[in-house]
Amino acid sequence: MEKRQASKFYPYFDVEEKSVIDKMTGFFNSVVFKQQPLLTEFLDPAQRDILRTIAGNDLFMQDFGGYQAAEKKRVYLTVDWTNFDLSDYGVTAFSINYPNKFEKLTHSAILGSLANSGIETETFGDIITDGNGQWQFFGKSELTDFFQKEITRIGRVKVKVEPIDFRNVIVPEDDSSETSIVVTSLRVDAILSGISNQSRSQIQNSISTNLVKLNWHGIKDSNIIVKVDDVLSLRHFGRCKVEDIRTTRKGKYKVVLRLWQTKKHKQRN
Structure with missing residues (x-):
């Protein structure tokens, strides 16, 4: 198994994530070189996704964050499959x-x-x-x-x-709500415009100023087509997950979303 070059993975992620790619590549290379398990700090979903991309099928990844739906988790990277107890994390x-x-x-x-x-x-x-x-x-x-x-x-x-x-450990409060919007396009800017009541030009400006993430990663392109299970976030507004997409009789799209709004935005509403 050969070491990875971080630069190989730069094109797959946002330019702002280069330092994360460097760090995750370092984790991979350390395990390959030492042939010993490595336990990371708490990683967010974007960091784990980058690490998963770098590790590919060459290393095993197991994670734990304290409860089933944890967003931030510590990750074990190993050459061979290992059965870890929760206390090992x-x-x-x-x-x-x-x-x-x-x-x-x-x-x-x-x-x-x-x-x-x-x-x-x-x-x-x-x-x-x-x-x-x-x-x-x-x-x-x-x-x-x-x-x-x-x-x-x-x-x-x-x-x-x-x-x-x-x-x-308590059962975390679920402050999400289900909502649906009807849009003419499944582009990122169209979906966020529909759910936030902002214009598409406003959303495009938010994308260009790094305020929008798709599946936890920053994006620069408003033309990306959204699909079921994608997670979109707009800073200062909240986060939504695409749960269902259906075509209407008039050729538009009815998009069902699970929405988590920021507390400040809820108060304004």
């Missing part, structure tokens, strides 16, 4: 305890506190809530003491972070 679930009858936490406030605590964002995974005041997050097990000692306040709210068993 070095992921710990943490509960954020605070007086939730009198105080309120938000995802952005928790993310800000973690990101500004002096650690890299790759060292922690998803932040989840049940919608009733309970908040949890996932982090590297080796940072358990750090999280407990350093994360004592989120905004003005005093908190206590404690590790918990995976059996006590």
